[in-house]
Amino acid sequence: MFDLIREIGQTLKNNKLRTFLTGFAVAWGIFMLIILLGMARGVTNSFESNTNSIRSNTITVWGGNTSKPYKGYPEGRTINMRKDDREAILDDNENVSDAITSQYISNAVVSTSKDYFSAGLYGVYPKMQDMHRITMWKGRYINDNDLMQKRKTMVINKKNAELLFGDAEKAIGNTVNALGLSWTITGVYDDEWRDYNYIPYTTAKMLSGNNDRIYELQVVVEGLKTEKDGEEAEDAIRNTLSRKHEFAPDDKSATPMWNRFTSYLKNQEAFKILHIAIWLIGIFTLLSGIVGVSNIMFVSVRERTHEIGIRRAIGAKPRSILTQIVLESISITTLFGYIGIFFGMVVMQIISVVFADVEFLKDPTVDISIALKVTLVLILAGSLAGLFPAMKATKVKPVEALRDE
Amino acid sequence: MIIKLNNVNKTYPGAVPLHVLKDINLEIERGELVSIMGASGSGKSTLLNILGILDNYDTGDYYLDNVLIKNLSENRAAELRNHMIGFVFQSFNLISYKNAVENVALPLFYQGVSRRKRNALAMEQLERMGLADRAHHLPGELSGGQKQRVAIARSLITKPSIILADEPTGALDSNTSKDVIEVFRQLNADGMTIIIVTHDPSVGEKTNRIIRITDGRIL
Numbered sequence: 001m002f003d004l005i006r007e008i009g010q011t012l013k014n015n016k017l018r019t020f021l022t023g024f025a026v027a028w029g030i031f032m033l034i035i036l037l038g039m040a041r042g043v044t045n046s047f048e049s050n051t052n053s054i055r056s057n058t059i060t061v062w063g064g065n066t067s068k069p070y071k072g073y074p075e076g077r078t079i080n081m082r083k084d085d086r087e088a089i090l091d092d093n094e095n096v097s098d099a100i101t102s103q104y105i106s107n108a109v110v111s112t113s114k115d116y117f118s119a120g121l122y123g124v125y126p127k128m129q130d131m132h133r134i135t136m137w138k139g140r141y142i143n144d145n146d147l148m149q150k151r152k153t154m155v156i157n158k159k160n161a162e163l164l165f166g167d168a169e170k171a172i173g174n175t176v177n178a179l180g181l182s183w184t185i186t187g188v189y190d191d192e193w194r195d196y197n198y199i200p201y202t203t204a205k206m207l208s209g210n211n212d213r214i215y216e217l218q219v220v221v222e223g224l225k226t227e228k229d230g231e232e233a234e235d236a237i238r239n240t241l242s243r244k245h246e247f248a249p250d251d252k253s254a255t256p257m258w259n260r261f262t263s264y265l266k267n268q269e270a271f272k273i274l275h276i277a278i279w280l281i282g283i284f285t286l287l288s289g290i291v292g293v294s295n296i297m298f299v300s301v302r303e304r305t306h307e308i309g310i311r312r313a314i315g316a317k318p319r320s321i322l323t324q325i326v327l328e329s330i331s332i333t334t335l336f337g338y339i340g341i342f343f344g345m346v347v348m349q350i351i352s353v354v355f356a357d358v359e360f361l362k363d364p365t366v367d368i369s370i371a372l373k374v375t376l377v378l379i380l381a382g383s384l385a386g387l388f389p390a391m392k393a394t395k396v397k398p399v400e401a402l403r404d405e
Numbered sequence: 406m407i408i409k410l411n412n413v414n415k416t417y418p419g420a421v422p423l424h425v426l427k428d429i430n431l432e433i434e435r436g437e438l439v440s441i442m443g444a445s446g447s448g449k450s451t452l453l454n455i456l457g458i459l460d461n462y463d464t465g466d467y468y469l470d471n472v473l474i475k476n477l478s479e480n481r482a483a484e485l486r487n488h489m490i491g492f493v494f495q496s497f498n499l500i501s502y503k504n505a506v507e508n509v510a511l512p513l514f515y516q517g518v519s520r521r522k523r524n525a526l527a528m529e530q531l532e533r534m535g536l537a538d539r540a541h542h543l544p545g546e547l548s549g550g551q552k553q554r555v556a557i558a559r560s561l562i563t564k565p566s567i568i569l570a571d572e573p574t575g576a577l578d579s580n581t582s583k584d585v586i587e588v589f590r591q592l593n594a595d596g597m598t599i600i601i602v603t604h605d606p607s608v609g610e611k612t613n614r615i616i617r618i619t620d621g622r623i624l
Contacts, residue, residue, distance in 0.1 A: 003520055014502035310498045313459060314559065315487020315515040317480045394479075399459040402498065 008328050015300065022296040023336030026381075029289030030337045030374060033282030034344025034366055037374075038351070040278040042364025044271050056264040057224055058131065059234060059257050061085075061241070062216040067253040071246055079245050079254045083212040089219060092240040095233065097222045100127050103204035104215035110156075110178045110197060112164040121154075121178065122196040123204020123215075131218050132194065139172040139187030146186070146200040154178070155187040155198040179207060192359060221261070230261040286381060290333070293385035297329050301389040308393050309401025318394035325393055329386025330379055337378040341371060406468075407566055407598050408433040408456065413465035415451055425451045426462065427621040433600065435566075438593040440601045440609040443618035450571060452618065453602045457490050457569045458482045470566045487515055491560025495572035497552040499544040499559075505531060506540040509558045516563065523562075530558035534588065550581035557588055567598040574608055586611050 012019045063081040066073065086099045103123030109116055128134075129141040137158050146153045154176065156164075161171035171185045183199070205211075221233045234257055239249050247254040301308070308321055348365050355361050408431065415426040425448045433439055443449040454460035455467065458474055467474045470489060477485070492498075499508045506527045513523035531540050534554040544552055553573060560568050570589065574582035586608055593599050593613075601612060609615045617624045 003514060006520070007514070010502065306498075307500055310500060311511070311515075312483065313457070313486060313492050313498070314512040315483050315563070317483040317515070319480070320515060397460070399454050402459070402494070 004324065004327065008324060008331055011324075011328060012331065018296060018300065019332060022293050023332050023339070025289040025292035026286070026333045026378075027289075027336040027340035027343070029286035030340030030378065031344045031347075032285045033374060033377075034341055034370075035347060036278050036282045036285075037370055038344070038348035038364045038366045039361070040274060041366060041370075042352070042355075042361035044274065045362040045364070046360050047267065047271070056260050057221050058260045059219045059221060059230075059237060060216055060260070061219060061237060061255050061257050064253050064256045066247045066251055068248050068251055070248040070251070073246060077247070077254075079241075079247060081214045081217060081255070083214055085214070085241060085244060086217055088244055089217070089237055089240050093221075093233070093236050095222050095224075096219055096237070098127070098220040100125055100131060100218045100220075101201065101214040102128065102216055102218070103201055103208055105179070105204055105207060108178045108197070110154075110160070110164070110176050110183075112174075112176050114166060115163050117160055117163060119160075119195065119197055121199050121204060123201040123208075124198050125201050128198065128218070131220075132196075134189045134191065134194075134198075137188045137190040138169060139185070141187055141189075142198055142200050147202045150202045150206055151200055152181055152183045152203060153186045153200060154183040155189060156185060157195040157197075158188050158190045160195060160197070161185070161188045224261045227262050227265050230259050230265070233261075234259050283377065286377065290381045290385045293329060293333060293382070294388060297325065297386050297389035298392070300328075301325060301393045305393075305396060305401050308396060309398050309403075312398035313402060322390040322394050325390035326383055326386040329389075330382030333378050333382030333385060334375070337374070337381075341374060345371075406432055407435045407437075407470050408600075409466075409468040411466045413455065413462045413467055415448075415455065415460075415462045425621050426455070429465070429621075429623055431616065431623060433567075433598065435598055436593070436596050438589065438599045438601075438613045439616060440603055440612040440614070441616045441618060442603060442606070442609050444604065447618045448621040449602045449604075449618050453569055453571050453600070456567075456600065457492060458486050483515075487512055488563060489566045491563065491565040491568040493553070493556050493560050493568060493570035493573045495575035497544070497549075497556045497576070499552060499555060501544055504541045504543050505536060505547065505555045505558075508544070508555055509562055512559060512563045526562055527558070530562050531555070533561075534558045548581075549577045550584055553577060553581075553585050554588060557585070557592075561592070561597075567600060568592070570599065570601045572603055572605075573601060574603070574605060579607075582608070 061081065063079045066075050066077045066079065069075050083101055086101050089099050090096055105121040105123070107118065108121045109118050124142055125147065126141060126143050134141060139155070141155055142153065145151070156171065158168045161168035164176060165171045165174060168188050171188050173184065175182045175184055177183070219237055224230050224233060237257070238252070238255060241255050242249040242251070245254070311321065345366060352364050355364070410429050410431040413426055413429040414424070417423040417425060429452065441449045441452060451460065455462050458469070458477065469485070472485070474485070500511070503511070506524055509527035509530055510523040513526065528537065528540060531537050534557060536551060536554055536558070539547055539551055544555070547555065573589070574585055577585060589599050589601065590611060601608060603609055
């Protein structure tokens with residue numbers, strides 16, 4: 001094998017310009033493939049970080065307006081979700097493992113002496129941290145003591161903390177004003193997509209008139225596998241609520257739902273299609289390089305017909321000639337392909353640094369698995385590019401090849 | 406007997422088929438130095454190509470060292486060429502980007518002999534041809550006579566049963582031609598069977614037997 005590599009190396013070295021021109025087309029094709037895959041990865045990462053911000057087996061339910069009359073009630077009736085809806089859903093549906101209620105106080109102005117912003121206050125239970133996949137940057141999330149003592153504590157986004165305090169680290173333990181009250185910041189989280197201001201559920205309830213109405217319900221459903229499972233879980237929850245609130249079981253606008261599981265499946269499908277599209281575009285780009293390699297290998301075989309005749313005359317079997325030409329082609333595509341991969345990765349690293357703050361392009365780099373896949377593509381491409389010229393070379397009779405000058 | 410041909414015929418197909426070899430019967434003993442002579446288009450090169458398993462024949466039988474050479478696969482033909490036949494061509498047929506020792510060693514590459522061993526064997530052959538000091542020169546850096554001696558060294562490296570030489574002096578001046586023929590005579594004296602195709606009578610008269618071919622028939 002080492003001998004064969006030397007033999008191929010000698011042939012390629014003997015045809016430097018041809019080898020370079022052939023390889024350049026491949027390097028360019030692979031370079032473009034890496035750039036495309038990297039950009040697709042960046043967009044995908046960005047989407048995934050956004051869509052993964054809530055557990056994927058969650059259905060969010062909130063009150064809406066009925067769209068049809070039912071049992072003497074007119075259409076357009078407002079359905080207000082209540083705290084006991086949670087228990088009803090848990091009792092009726094075996095596959096519902098948990099449900100978390102929340103309150104929402106809109107249009108609150110949150111301020112310090114330095115600055116202010118206008119936003120809603122989200123009254124939550126501690127479980128919401130897991131539900132929203134909140135990673136604390138500093139401090140802590142809402143806890144049980146906050147709930148029990150109806151504390152005026154608040155957890156805010158890092159960007160808002162910087163706005164209010166200049167330095168986000170200074171926010172912890174400090175106070176802000178909202179709704180005419182003073183709130184202590186217990187935690188700061190870092191999330192580029194979400195900027196909720198979390199407060200204890202009990203405090204929010206107290207400020208909302210201390211009734212049982214809730215803003216929304218996050219229902220956790222287990223055992224979901226298919227889109228149909230997700231739709232059935234949604235229907236089951238709606239059935240429970242339709243009985244309790246007396247609206248038509250098929251009236252989707254009475255209690256709108258955001259089924260994260262079906263969205264998740266659809267997103268996965270979309271990502272899959274995006275990946276396939278990128279690979280197809282990349283491979284078609286590469287294909288132009290491969291056609292170039294194949295053409296040049298045809299020319300190379302034609303130019304070397306006499307040499308092939310000499311080799312055949314002194315004992316080269318057709319298989320040896322075929323192997324040599326295919327391996328020459330693979331060597332060119334792999335060598336220059338790796339040059340393309342290298343430059344592609346360097347450019348993607350530069351892009352990832354330059355566009356670090358761009359939300360739609362998160363970490364647009366390619367990892368080792370993509371490099372391995374591209375290597376496989378290169379070897380296949382090289383084999384394919386060399387195969388037809390090689391087959392042509394083996395079909396030439398030695399006596400005819402020797403006559404060729 | 407190393408070569409035996411019984412009623413061998415060869416026709417090139419075409420609008421007007423060309424019957425180039427007609428009922429060729431030929432026997433060559435081991436250790437002979439034979440020349441095949443004939444005018445251009447007489448069929449001597451076609452005969453040499455058939456003897457060298459570079460081309461097929463249509464009818465008859467050809468035995469090389471008691472092996473029937475008929476309807477062989479390309480792989481088997483390559484194997485027999487590699488092990489049993491050494492070729493020397495008019496235009497030397499050396500690979501331009503390989504130096505002398507690499508050219509000489511090339512047939513052993515196809516036998517899977519290691520690089521070190523085949524280069525050592527190639528050096529031995531080059532020394533035998535008096536070309537040890539030119540071993541690392543490319544063909545373009547050698548004279549015609551030196552190139553032909555490199556080609557002869559290459560033909561000998563696999564220790565073949567016969568050497569087939571097609572107009573080996575055709576591209577050389579008269580003095581160099583004499584040197585090359587002397588090399589063949591020396592090899593023959595060592596027991597090698599050599600068949601030389603030539604149209605040069607001075608080459609023919611240096612061989613032990615002249616086979617004359619005219620219009621596809623041996624006279």
